[in-house]
Amino acid sequence: MAKVTLTINGRPVQAEQGQTVLEAATAAGIYIPTLCAHPDLKPEGVCRICVVEVKGQRVLPTSCTLPVAEGMIVDTNTPNVRDARKIVVELLLANHPSDCLTCSRNQTCELQKLSQEVGIRQLPFEGARRRHESDVSSPSIIRNPEKCVLCQRCVRVCHQIQSVGCIFTSNRGWDTEIGPAFGQDLANTACVYCGQCVAHCPTGALETVNPSSAVWDDLRNPDKYVIVQTAPAVRAAIGEEFGLPPGTRVTGKMVAALRRMGFDKVFDTDFSADLTIVEEAHELVKRVSEGGKLPMITSCSPGWVNFIETFYPDLLGHLSSCKSPQQMFGAVAKTYYAQKLGIDPARMVVVSVMPCVAKKFECERPEMRSSGYKDVDYVLTTREAAGMMHEAGINLAELPDAEFDQPLGITTGAGVIFGATGGVMEAALRTAYEVITGKEVPSLDITAVRGMDGVKEATIDINGLPVKAAVAHGLANAREIMDRVRSGEADYTFIEVMACPGGCLGGGGQPYPTTPEIRKKRAEAIYAIDRDMVLRKSHENPAIQELYAEFLGEPLGHKSHELLHTHYTPKDAYEQDEDLEPASV
């Protein structure tokens, strides 16, 4: 890359050709406030917060969109720039409900931060404000369009990263709004509930459906036996909510915090991830050996399951019938574990702590009641669980480490890497290799499927049988693979898809903010946990072995089918559910 030299605030700055002024300034330690910019997304330059003065230009360009040029003279701090920023924030606030104290984004809101940064002390503009009802139609996501600043980050992530496109900008000018077609509710759209829109929203315009008060109610109810499971990616991120740097491993502290909250048992979704691997590896082996439908595709990401049901209903036969680890956990807890404990499963409450927003939808599916009860009662996101800890005055960062309860807390390294893109593939191959060959897998680290490339491919030789593997994260990448599967171009054996960029560690329910850099750090933490585990293959998990011996029988057996496998329903991407009278034009 060619280097260029420009001047920012009187200082010579070196930058690479193709970089933006914002990137060059940030690299040089010069801060420019932003709002609509996000490192995951193509810049749009719509909020106009990051404007700078460039010598020779009569207006102020946005630094997020302005490419650097040799000899360019930039000033980030002139009266014109300060005035423009201030007026932009004043204009945004004039159209914003100033209910910061009760907003779910209080202290994590980027608009609030900007208001402080540019020094807003009064609101000069009065008058009309756009009024909108909140949309509480979905089990996962709440839309509060009144708090929307129209930065289009949600639209960009929904279209560019996820290729779902269930929300878009409509109308124009003052009447511009962002939402589903015809002003409908989100529940009537092709939304897959990945929650990336929530993760990328700078304000409280998009939030998750938060069940924490119901969880508190059950925790204080002596008749309820409340157990909690924590997904692999949570331990690599929840520390961020308590001021710890991204990538800090806090498994033990998290367990301690949950125990202090009052859960009767603190268990690990890694356990049921191991169970998923055993079932899924056997399913793969069966499909390969018996001529079943290939490629087989993973089914543990509920956003992805929603996506394939909606956009590739013709390919549902490729999807593994395995439930996700969360749902396997619930089904096992309310049957096997309740029996073991001798308690009535009706009294048992299963709470999940998940990096995921779509899990909230998943646990509401009618298929997810194979225990005879709702297998998983509540799903808390990482952020919501941390919020409850804050409510309880628990500072996770300062707690001593604690251990998961047994037996549903006994896990392997294969279970934990579920939290990173490529992890399910790697874990499944570790087990599939040994199921097929009966020999020990030569290397546990299948690095070809690790990392943050959108689509990863590898061919693993299992005793002369080449297993062609593909891994995609982010649904636009999944779409790319699925189009090739549909056309018959792709001859993969096994495909892993995670709805969210980076896999679960980049889930819609993870701490704010989530950026490429932060995802990388969380992934490092997850792979470090795997590396340090004694057991790293799911089928070697003694608790899993005991579960099969005592209760399930064998993988893919009758009981497994009843409790651990599911079926899928095709959906229509173009038809909205309700009558289509435009709600607003």
Add this chain to the structure above:
Amino acid sequence: MPFYRAHVLVCCGNTCEMRGGRALLQLLTEQVQQSGLADEIRVVETGCLGVSDHGPAMVVYPEGIIYAGVQRSDIAEIVSEHLLKGRVVQRLVYTGPQAPPVEPEARVSYFGKQRKIVLKNCGVINPRSIQEYIAVGGYEALGKALTQMTPMQTVEEIKDSGLRGRGGAAFPTGLKWEFVADAPGTERVVVCNADEGEPGNFKDRLILEGDPHKVLEAMVISGYAVGARRGYVYIRGEYRQSVDNFENAIAEARQMGLLGENIFDSGFAFDIFVYKGAGAYVCGEETALIESLEGHRGEPRLKPPFPVTHGLWGMPTLVNNVETLANVPSIIQEGADWYRSIGTEQSKGTKIFSPCGDVLTPGVIEVPYGITVREVLYDIAGGPRGAADIKGVMVGGPSGIVIGQESFDRAFAFEDLSPGAGALIVFDETRCIVDIVANVAQFFAHESCGQCVPCREGGRRLLDILNGWTKGVGVASELDLVDSLGVGLRMASRCGLGQFAPVALLSSMELFREEFQSHVLDRHCPTGVCDMTSAVTDEQEQLSWLR
């Protein structure tokens, strides 16, 4: 072509048509036939004659007599008196705004100061007949370019002519052509911007209705010059007749081999497609137009990259305004030197203006650059239409500056007063400037694409405040607030729409400071236009605070 001793061209332009132009055409054709004159006199339809305020109109050649305000009952008289006996029907003759004695041919001062290059054929030929266009020298320029000039020479000719964009931005046209011709890429495309939406402008409609082949010819020449094989005409959806006439022109040109493969046996291939807009002013901005053409919301793109390198579908794209293109055939035909002889030092050629509002003769006129505001307003457009004198003019439309009488001796030229797209929205002394700029704010609030904060939010706040002023509920601090908001829009908006939205306001606040202050501080409208009955007195205001 058979020989006719006279031609009667009946205006079926948009405004004449709505006053029954087409019915007159039919009636006249019938009566000419009934009188046995069908072999001698040819009745044809034409585009606007430039007297649209007084339509329906028709012109009789060879005398060049224009009849205006013609009723159905007048047709018989025109046929029997003029066409049969050669006696002009004096009472119907259009004499221009100042009503000098009738002088056929040299005609009136309305036409005297005009110089028609772009509008030369408008109202003279039948726009739906390629033969008529060819008969007046049409497509000769294309033939010359394709057979005698290289693409580079064509670009050079336009560069040498000094032609600059007529859509408002005034970018040197030849330079733009050169950028596109030199841009890397295997495929290039040309786009004619016919999304004329700036209020007060209706010149492009007139050109498209009256002489579509000229624009078509220019597009083919531009395609040849920059190396494009395809052209798109983006016509605003409301211009149904423009769309119709242009589509007809394309069909005719295709049939004659002037579009398609191997034009003029030169090996050059080119085709043109019409694209209808759907109602969005911002699509006049070239990158918004490209977005719309690709099937998206008409939201302007970020620049750079510019369309000349990354335009339609990422290809190098030449976007030219209708009027700009309509200059091209004459330049190619007559040469750059001829063109440079018209106009001023830095502003070459002619400009089409559309004076409207409080003038006696609104319409479309073509004059050389360098003409003064006064000449256009008073000599050509006939001065004020009522008793009150002209108070000011919005130059170019709502996105242009407001000037007052003290600027009327300035010349329209890039080195003096830049005319924008050419609209001259005139208002007289009885009009209230605050009311007018509030209306301008309404326009921009309505047309904002909604992408960026200053324009979307700021446009609305500006409107609310100005509306308050027209109702007598303004407060003193708003004078400064409006000023800083206006500067914010100008400096921080994402595209020209927002950047130019406050221009009329800021310039008129300087020019008519007292009138603004009177509204805000004294809650009084000097012209009496604003209804201040809801104005709150200071006393009431204090009471409302106490309550």
Add this chain to the structure above:
Amino acid sequence: MAVEKTCCASAEEEKAVRTALEAFEPVRTNLIPMLHAVQETLGQIPGWAMEEVAETLNVPVAEVWGTASFYTMFDLQSRAKHIIRLCESPPCHITGAAGILDAIQEELGIGPGEVTPDGVFGLELVSCFGVCGVAPAMIVDHEVHGNLRPEMVPQLLQKYREQ
């Protein structure tokens, strides 16, 4: 996957829309021409037709809706038989558009954005449509009326009422 179609589409309407859309190559650049064609066919663009367009072009429904709602010529809501589009831009404003608006309001009893109870007239304020030489002006359906004076309004509207 066949879900019941929405209430408003009759089999003929659906067929007409499908036929209209078949005339186009299914590429994104044809989105706006397709919407024009739907409007020509049905007089407006109902939601189900936007779904048809979305499916034909393989574009999200939200994007078709978002694009259609950007352009003022697309009629996504009104069920009025005749739509009056009165220009409110400066040249018409200066020459008395407000008086014309008053006259229309008085005659029809509806304001901008509204439809008469009998569904005959809908009123909209629009930006300049380029007939400033005859300001103030309005378009009813596709017909332009210029040099308006308030007293002309009742008779002018009567003509449409009788159609």
